[in-house]
Amino acid sequence: MALPNYTETRYRIWHYFYIAICTFVFxxxxxxxxxxxxxxxxxxxxxxxxxxxxxxxPDAFSLRWYKDMVYGTKNPWGLAAKNSFIIAIFATLGxxxxxTVAALGLSSxxxxxxxxxxxxxxxxxxxxxxxxGVAIFFFMAKAGLAATHTGIVLAHIILGTPFVVITVTATLxxxxxxxxxxxxxxxxxxxxTFMKVTLPLILPGVISGGLFAFVTSxxxxxxxxxxxxxxxxxxxxxxxxxLREQLSPTILAVATCLIVLSTLxxxxxxxxxxRSERLRGINx
Amino acid sequence: xxxxxxxxxxxxxxxxEISLKKAERKNKIKAFLLVAPLLLFLIITYIFPIxxxxxxxxxxxxxxxxxxxxxxxxxxxxxxxxxxxxxxxSFLSDFKILVEKKEHGKLAQRLNKEKNGxxxxxKKLFRQVKRNKIDETQSIKEQIMKVHKRWRNVxxxxxxxxxxxxxxxxxxxxxxxxYLNEDNKITQVSEDRRIHRILWLRTVEVAxxxxxxCFLMGYPIAHLLATLPxxxxxxxxxxxxxxxxxxxxxRTASWMILLQQQGVVNDFFVLIGLVSDDNRPEMMYNKVxxxxxxxxxxxxxxxxxxxxxxxxxxxxxxxxxxxxxxTPFVAFWKVYFPLTIPGIGAGCxxxxxxxxxxxxxxxLVGGASGTLISNQIAYHMKTTLDWSFxxxxxxxxxxGVLVIYWLYNKLxxxxxxxxx
Numbered sequence: 001m002a003l004p005n006y007t008e009t010r011y012r013i014w015h016y017f018y019i020a021i022c023t024f025v026f027x028x029x030x031x032x033x034x035x036x037x038x039x040x041x042x043x044x045x046x047x048x049x050x051x052x053x054x055x056x057x058p059d060a061f062s063l064r065w066y067k068d069m070v071y072g073t074k075n076p077w078g079l080a081a082k083n084s085f086i087i088a089i090f091a092t093l094g095x096x097x098x099x100t101v102a103a104l105g106l107s108s109x110x111x112x113x114x115x116x117x118x119x120x121x122x123x124x125x126x127x128x129x130x131x132x133g134v135a136i137f138f139f140m141a142k143a144g145l146a147a148t149h150t151g152i153v154l155a156h157i158i159l160g161t162p163f164v165v166i167t168v169t170a171t172l173x174x175x176x177x178x179x180x181x182x183x184x185x186x187x188x189x190x191x192x193t194f195m196k197v198t199l200p201l202i203l204p205g206v207i208s209g210g211l212f213a214f215v216t217s218x219x220x221x222x223x224x225x226x227x228x229x230x231x232x233x234x235x236x237x238x239x240x241x242x243l244r245e246q247l248s249p250t251i252l253a254v255a256t257c258l259i260v261l262s263t264l265x266x267x268x269x270x271x272x273x274x275r276s277e278r279l280r281g282i283n284x
Numbered sequence: 285x286x287x288x289x290x291x292x293x294x295x296x297x298x299x300x301e302i303s304l305k306k307a308e309r310k311n312k313i314k315a316f317l318l319v320a321p322l323l324l325f326l327i328i329t330y331i332f333p334i335x336x337x338x339x340x341x342x343x344x345x346x347x348x349x350x351x352x353x354x355x356x357x358x359x360x361x362x363x364x365x366x367x368x369x370x371x372x373x374s375f376l377s378d379f380k381i382l383v384e385k386k387e388h389g390k391l392a393q394r395l396n397k398e399k400n401g402x403x404x405x406x407k408k409l410f411r412q413v414k415r416n417k418i419d420e421t422q423s424i425k426e427q428i429m430k431v432h433k434r435w436r437n438v439x440x441x442x443x444x445x446x447x448x449x450x451x452x453x454x455x456x457x458x459x460x461x462x463y464l465n466e467d468n469k470i471t472q473v474s475e476d477r478r479i480h481r482i483l484w485l486r487t488v489e490v491a492x493x494x495x496x497x498c499f500l501m502g503y504p505i506a507h508l509l510a511t512l513p514x515x516x517x518x519x520x521x522x523x524x525x526x527x528x529x530x531x532x533x534x535r536t537a538s539w540m541i542l543l544q545q546q547g548v549v550n551d552f553f554v555l556i557g558l559v560s561d562d563n564r565p566e567m568m569y570n571k572v573x574x575x576x577x578x579x580x581x582x583x584x585x586x587x588x589x590x591x592x593x594x595x596x597x598x599x600x601x602x603x604x605x606x607x608x609x610x611t612p613f614v615a616f617w618k619v620y621f622p623l624t625i626p627g628i629g630a631g632c633x634x635x636x637x638x639x640x641x642x643x644x645x646x647x648l649v650g651g652a653s654g655t656l657i658s659n660q661i662a663y664h665m666k667t668t669l670d671w672s673f674x675x676x677x678x679x680x681x682x683x684g685v686l687v688i689y690w691l692y693n694k695l696x697x698x699x700x701x702x703x704x
Binding site: 011018021022025026028029030032033035036039047048049098099101102104105106108110111112115117119120121123124126127128129130131132133134135136137138139154155157158161165215218219221222225226236239240243244247251252255258259262263265266269270 | 308311312314315316317318319320321322323325326327328329330331332333334336337340501502504505508520522523524525526527529530531532533534535536537538539540541542544546547548551580583584612637640641642643644647648658661662665666671674675678679681682685689693
């Protein structure tokens with residue numbers, strides 16, 4: 001962003017002002033995530049930087065809260081993590097299967113009522129979560145699925161499918177349909193064509209939609225708060241109760257683990273996006 | 285025109301037009317069948333329950349079923365003077381059935397909501413019925429009127445008549461701090477009890493300002509990301525995407541730590557001398573906390589659509605504007621800015637829609653003055669268990685969101701939403 005030599009002073013000032021604003025915004029976006037790291041290694045019980053930490057005294061740091069997270073007797077994090085992963089994995093599978101199949105239909109040019117159907121399929125993403133929570137709770141209570149894993153998985157499938165539908169239709173929009181016709185002309189049946197030709201090409205889109213669905217389920221708290229019983233507690237529920245009641249540093253240890261997890265997901269999503277663009281021949 | 289002679293036939297002798305239509309229909313059905321499983325699933329588990337919220341919010345059938353004979357005989361009553369002997373008699377017979385089923389308490393509760401004072405007089409009537417004090421061979425009207433003086437008051441009978449319809453708009457009026465008074469007129473509740481209107485206004489206010497803040501902060505960095513060379517912008521993009529992928533609760537937790545009185549932000553203010561150490565401002569459990577945390581959490585939803593629009597604007601357009609004599613400001617304002625309007629629309633609507641239904645962050649950092657309408661819905665769902673009231677408020681919120689969603693669809697198109 002070097003300025004040309006002839007730039008007038010006032011534009012120079014404006015330019016540096018602009019850079020300063022951008023720097024501030026980037027710090028604003030990313031800094032909150034980094035506060036958690038050092039504090040989770042705090043040796044004391046308070047959620048502030050102690051004098052020892054400011055002086056980088058090694059005694060002020062400890063793994064105490066990580067030990068508490070794993071071995072703590074009263075801590076429900078183990079059960080919560082198990083539940084969260086089970087629910088998220090099944091919800092992702094369901095969302096990916098239903099969403100991908102629907103996206104295939106939606107991107108066909110023969111699809112009738114495309115607009116309204118698309119709007120319906122996307123609606124769980126747009127409708128405020130609190131309303132989705134109330135509606136889904138009414139259904140699950142009637143179906144006898146409240147406070148069961150099945151109920152929560154179904155609820156997360158509802159919330160996760162829009163992301164899969166969006167990413168897969170986007171991938172299919174650049175899809176060359178002559179390859180499927182070529183496969184058909186060579187005698188392949190539609191299922192075989194899908195598995196051998198279409199799916200490998202749209203796989204990056206499917207997986208990145210799946211990642212969205214996974215994160216949605218793994219991070220979802222509003223609907224789960226309505227549905228979950230004591231047995232179905234998840235990481236977000238535990239964090240929610242923790243943040244409301246006793247803000248203990250153990251939560252920060254959990255939060256650090258979650259940030260590491262989201263970094264991993266971000267990296268895989270980014271790699272998939274690039275691969276998808278390469279496969280579809282988009283060069284930027 | 286003789287269409288039959290010019291008709292083109294396929295090899296098996298069927299007219300091409302029909303054959304084509306058949307193939308098209310087959311394709312349509314095929315496409316629809318692919319969408320059907322998800323559509324059906326959503327309709328059953330999601331769209332219908334939202335409809336059920338509506339019936340629940342206006343439902344008032346309970347009392348209609350409790351007093352069937354009374355309401356039947358009240359049909360001919362003009363509602364000006366005390367009703368006839370017939371109405372009293374059918375009320376008593378309905379009431380006796382309720383006493384047998386032990387449901388008279390529910391009736392008293394419901395009627396008391398309509399008009400204060402029903403609790404006492406229903407209890408009195410119950411005692412009389414229980415002791416078989418009411419002689420059905422004599423005038424029932426006279427005997428009921430003797431039970432309590434309020435049974436002689438026509439206003440109480442008018443209140444009963446008002447509960448006759450199986451549907452009610454009371455919950456919606458309550459959400460607007462209004463109610464139907466004795467003359468069936470919409471009235472406002474007394475000033476000190478108007479809590480919901482404040483919450484609605486605050487919800488819209490918070491959503492609006494969060495959108496404005498997101499726009500003011502998101503526009504410059506989206507521009508920077510779109511104009512920087514790839515290798516730098518990819519690195520900076522992580523700053524936008526990492527928060528986007530990080531758990532909402534983690535981000536809220538970090539703001540709680542940053543904004544607390546002994547927190548990093550206050551430490552920094554003290555360090556640069558903005559505030560004194562013993563006079564640290566309260567930044568959490570009020571609107572400031574809600575604004576700051578929500579802006580940071582929703583900012584990526586503003587930056588991503590803006591970025592994807594700005595990326596398509598060729599830099600040569602700005603150069604052309606400048607070469608034609610525009611100063612950089614003019615070139616920006618007249619050339620660049622108008623081209624980014626679709627991105628601005630998409631980002632602002634997305635952020636506004638998400639902000640208006642926010643629940644978790646305001647509940648944690650908002651405190652009492654930061655709670656929004658979603659918190660109120662959750663409160664009635666979980667604490668007071670007034671599900672019909674929660675449904676009514678939810679649907680009012682949904683109505684607002686759907687209008688915005690429709691606008692969004694018109695301006696941007698839902699299939700143009702870009703993620704990451």
